[in-house]
Amino acid sequence: MTASAAQGLEALQPTHHGNWEPRRALTLNAARRRTALVSLLRMIFAGGAIAISLLVIAQMFFGSQGGSTESTEAVSTDVRMLNPRFTGRDENLTPYTVTADSAIRRSDSAIGLTDLDRPRLEYDLLTGGGAESLVLAESGVYDPSNRIIDLNTEVNLNTAEGYSFATDHARVYLREERVVGEEPVDGNGPMGQIRADRFEIHDGGDRVIFEGRVRARIVQDRTDTATDGDGN
CATH class of the missing domain: 2.60.450.10 (Lipopolysaccharide (LPS) transport protein A like domain)
Structure with missing residues (x-):
C-alpha cells in the first residue's frame, strides 16, 4: 500500500474517537435530570390535588354547619x-x-x-x-x-x-x-x-x-x- 493510499484511509477514520463516551454520559445525566424533574412535578401536582380536595371537603363541612344555622333561624319566624x-x-x-x-x-x-x-x-x-x-x-x-x-x-x-x-x-x-x-x-x-x-x-x-x-x-x-x- 502506498503512502498516499494510507493517508486516504486515515482521512476516512473518525477523528476524536475518544469524545464519544463523554457525550453518552452527558445524555444519560440529562435524562436522569429530566426524570427527577418529572417526578418532582408529579409530587407537586399530587400535593396540590390533595390540598384542593381537603379544601373542598372543608367547605362542604362548614357549609353544612352554616346550613344548620340558617335552618334554625328559619324556624325562628313569626x-x-x-x-x-x-x-x-x-x-x-x-x-x-x-x-x-x-x-x-x-x-x-x-x-x-x-x-x-x-x-x-x-x-x-x-x-x-x-x-x-x-x-x-x-x-x-x-x-x-x-x-x-x-x-x-x-x-x-x-x-x-x-x-x-x-x-x-x-x-x-x-x-x-x-x-x-x-x-x-x-x-x-x-x-x-x-x-x-x-x-x-x-x-x-x-x-x-x-x-x-x-x-x-x-x-x-x-x-x-x-x-x-x-x-x-
Missing part, C-alpha cells in the same frame, strides 16, 4: 297563636284582658309586637269601674312593653252604660287610661247620637272630647222631640 289571651294591669292596678281569634308575634320585634285578628279588650277603662268594656275590631297590634293596643277597621267600643262608638281606628293607652281616635267616629247612646272627625277619652272615661266637624243629636226625653245641634 309565632302564630290561636285564641291568644293576654292579661295585665294598668298603672292603677286595674286589670285588663286582651283576646283575639288568632295572633302572630313578630320575630323581628324587640318589644314583642303582636298582630291580632279580631281583637277584643275587656277593660273597665271606659266605665270607671263595675262592668267591663268590650272593644271589637277587625285587626290590631298589641305592644306589651308600652301597654298600647292599636285597633283598626270596624272598631266598636261598647260601654256598660249603653253607649257605643264606631270608627276605623282607636289607640288604647292602657298605662295612661286613655283612648285616642284619629278617624271619624259615630256614637250612639241613651243621650242621643254624635259624629266627629276625631275623639279622645281621658281620665278613665270620665271625660270624652270630640273634635273636628262635630254633629250631635241629643234626646232630652223619650217623650220629647229630639233636638239637633252642630258644633266644633
Whole structure:
C-alpha cells in the first residue's frame, strides 16, 4: 500500500474517537435530570390535588354547619297563636284582658309586637269601674312593653252604660287610661247620637272630647222631640 493510499484511509477514520463516551454520559445525566424533574412535578401536582380536595371537603363541612344555622333561624319566624289571651294591669292596678281569634308575634320585634285578628279588650277603662268594656275590631297590634293596643277597621267600643262608638281606628293607652281616635267616629247612646272627625277619652272615661266637624243629636226625653245641634 502506498503512502498516499494510507493517508486516504486515515482521512476516512473518525477523528476524536475518544469524545464519544463523554457525550453518552452527558445524555444519560440529562435524562436522569429530566426524570427527577418529572417526578418532582408529579409530587407537586399530587400535593396540590390533595390540598384542593381537603379544601373542598372543608367547605362542604362548614357549609353544612352554616346550613344548620340558617335552618334554625328559619324556624325562628313569626309565632302564630290561636285564641291568644293576654292579661295585665294598668298603672292603677286595674286589670285588663286582651283576646283575639288568632295572633302572630313578630320575630323581628324587640318589644314583642303582636298582630291580632279580631281583637277584643275587656277593660273597665271606659266605665270607671263595675262592668267591663268590650272593644271589637277587625285587626290590631298589641305592644306589651308600652301597654298600647292599636285597633283598626270596624272598631266598636261598647260601654256598660249603653253607649257605643264606631270608627276605623282607636289607640288604647292602657298605662295612661286613655283612648285616642284619629278617624271619624259615630256614637250612639241613651243621650242621643254624635259624629266627629276625631275623639279622645281621658281620665278613665270620665271625660270624652270630640273634635273636628262635630254633629250631635241629643234626646232630652223619650217623650220629647229630639233636638239637633252642630258644633266644633
